Amino acid sequence: MYAVWTFCRGLYFLRSSNAFLLIAMDYNIVENIYLLAIITVLSVLQNVFLSLKVEKGCTSQTTHPAAIERLTCAYRNCMDSYPTFMGVMWCAGICLNQAPAAFSGLLYLVVRHKYLIGYMGQTSQSMPGFLFGKRILFFLVLMCLVGILNYLLMRFFGSDYKETVETFTSAASTLLLIP
Amino acid sequence: MYAVWTFCRGLYFLRSSNAFLLIAMDYNIVENIYLLAIITVLSVLQNVFLSLKVEKGCTSQTTHPAAIERLTCAYRNCMDSYPTFMGVMWCAGICLNQAPAAFSGLLYLVVRHKYLIGYMGQTSQSMPGFLFGKRILFFLVLMCLVGILNYLLMRFFGSDYKETVETFTSAASTLLLIP
Amino acid sequence: MYAVWTFCRGLYFLRSSNAFLLIAMDYNIVENIYLLAIITVLSVLQNVFLSLKVEKGCTSQTTHPAAIERLTCAYRNCMDSYPTFMGVMWCAGICLNQAPAAFSGLLYLVVRHKYLIGYMGQTSQSMPGFLFGKRILFFLVLMCLVGILNYLLMRFFGSDYKETVETFTSAASTLLLIP
Numbered sequence: 368m369y370a371v372w373t374f375c376r377g378l379y380f381l382r383s384s385n386a387f388l389l390i391a392m393d394y395n396i397v398e399n400i401y402l403l404a405i406i407t408v409l410s411v412l413q414n415v416f417l418s419l420k421v422e423k424g425c426t427s428q429t430t431h432p433a434a435i436e437r438l439t440c441a442y443r444n445c446m447d448s449y450p451t452f453m454g455v456m457w458c459a460g461i462c463l464n465q466a467p468a469a470f471s472g473l474l475y476l477v478v479r480h481k482y483l484i485g486y487m488g489q490t491s492q493s494m495p496g497f498l499f500g501k502r503i504l505f506f507l508v509l510m511c512l513v514g515i516l517n518y519l520l521m522r523f524f525g526s527d528y529k530e531t532v533e534t535f536t537s538a539a540s541t542l543l544l545i546p
Numbered sequence: 547m548y549a550v551w552t553f554c555r556g557l558y559f560l561r562s563s564n565a566f567l568l569i570a571m572d573y574n575i576v577e578n579i580y581l582l583a584i585i586t587v588l589s590v591l592q593n594v595f596l597s598l599k600v601e602k603g604c605t606s607q608t609t610h611p612a613a614i615e616r617l618t619c620a621y622r623n624c625m626d627s628y629p630t631f632m633g634v635m636w637c638a639g640i641c642l643n644q645a646p647a648a649f650s651g652l653l654y655l656v657v658r659h660k661y662l663i664g665y666m667g668q669t670s671q672s673m674p675g676f677l678f679g680k681r682i683l684f685f686l687v688l689m690c691l692v693g694i695l696n697y698l699l700m701r702f703f704g705s706d707y708k709e710t711v712e713t714f715t716s717a718a719s720t721l722l723l724i725p
Numbered sequence: 726m727y728a729v730w731t732f733c734r735g736l737y738f739l740r741s742s743n744a745f746l747l748i749a750m751d752y753n754i755v756e757n758i759y760l761l762a763i764i765t766v767l768s769v770l771q772n773v774f775l776s777l778k779v780e781k782g783c784t785s786q787t788t789h790p791a792a793i794e795r796l797t798c799a800y801r802n803c804m805d806s807y808p809t810f811m812g813v814m815w816c817a818g819i820c821l822n823q824a825p826a827a828f829s830g831l832l833y834l835v836v837r838h839k840y841l842i843g844y845m846g847q848t849s850q851s852m853p854g855f856l857f858g859k860r861i862l863f864f865l866v867l868m869c870l871v872g873i874l875n876y877l878l879m880r881f882f883g884s885d886y887k888e889t890v891e892t893f894t895s896a897a898s899t900l901l902l903i904p
Binding site for chain 2: 805806808812813816819856859862869870873876877880
């Protein structure tokens with residue numbers, strides 16, 4: 368009789384641990400992406416800021432027509448590269464680790480701000496398809512590829528280097544700070 | 547002997563409940579995003595519709611050159627703000643609750659349709675970087691921030707206000723209907 | 726006493742299977758999207774390639790001004806349709822099945838490459854809002870709708886046609902190869 372009671376208690380414990388699992392699963396998703404979500408919100412706020420800046424620059428009477436054209440072109444380059452950046456940042460964050468991906472995203476936002484605001488006079492960047500932040504994008508693509516490769520290795524060979532790779536990536540992401 | 551049999555039955559029950567968990571997990575992801583996916587499909591269909599509309603407007607002989615330029619500019623503003631909107635809608639939907647996020651997305655699509663189709667004559671919107679639907683974007687950014695804040699509170703202080711916040715957000719999203 | 730020991734061993738087995746579940750869950754997410762992530766990385770690399778190509782084409786002295794304008798316009802159409810494509814590919818991949826979605830994505834990348842590189846001389850596509858790869862986008866939208874419909878059917882009527890639909894979709898995706 369005691370065994371049955373113990374068993375029932377164990378059963379109850381396991382069912383509640385399953386229920387906990389269902390709750391944990393819901394937060395598990397947010398836990399894995401909350402840094403990426405913060406960077407996304409920041410980038411959206413920056414988009415709105417840049418959009419208002421360009422709108423103001425184009426309507427003011429004192430701006431030179433050539434400057435307006437250059438500003439428009441720079442703004443277009445920013446907006447053209449935005450989905451590329453978002454796609455690769457989210458992929459890198461989900462496939463490997465969110466911390467270095469979010470850190471690279473933050474650096475990219477700084478580079479983008481410097482590109483558009485520190486742009487007003489130069490002509491060197493006023494061409495279609497100009498790409499800035501090449502090094503950061505390259506790092507994010509590399510993270511993505513390493514993450515997918517690690518998953519395929521784990522699946523087909525059973526070897527899991529995820530923790531090693533994550534530590535290495537976190538250390539490598541600080542190298543992006545070198546100008 | 548009876549205890550062992552009960553135990554085996556319990557074991558079987560728990561293993562099958564685990565199997566159910568694995569299936570539920572797969573549907574759990576779709577369950578949390580299906581409204582967002584519907585809005586995404588709608589926005590894609592709207593993109594295709596707007597694209598064909600602009601293509602037709604630019605090739606017809608009767609359209610005034612200035613009207614073509616205005617139409618192109620408005621179309622560009624629509625497309626520039628599209629990834630911003632998608633990013634913030636998905637973040638808000640995943641971090642907090644999909645129902646108000648999808649509702650705001652629907653409103654945004656209506657605003658966008660009105661912006662481009664009801665545009666053909668005005669000059670007020672023919673400047674680069676023009677932003678429409680500011681209020682909806684602001685609401686979605688707010689949802690995002692509240693969702694992340696709630697997760698951080700839950701993680702570091704153990705207090706979970708998610709249900710309260712979700713109810714409040716659902717009620718607040720109807721306020722967007724006020725013109 | 727034996728029953729208790731068996732029970733304890735069972736308890737231990739189940740707890741370890743739960744721990745396994747938590748690990749499996751983490752990989753479960755990557756498992757469901759790794760093909761989509763590969764296509765995303767490929768599309769990002771293609772974006773960078775196209776961007777450099779357009780930049781080079783616009784700065785070379787030998788290019789005709791009209792050709793520059795056409796190239797810029799084609800590049801703009803590519804970039805305008807990029808977030809639309811990404812959104813619908815990820816939705817189709819998550820809601821239904823990643824294999825046909827990734828295959829369609831690969832075909833879309835080929836079509837896009839042919840559109841921009843095989844473009845240099847034609848004038849037929851030099852208008853704003855030109856849409857290429859309509860058939861692939863249509864197929865992806867259809868996959869999305871079928872996936873959402875299947876989820877709703879499963880939820881409200883309890884009938885699950887996911888496997889049938891997945892087999893059918895995989896077969897149908899090869900039809901996209903017909904020129």
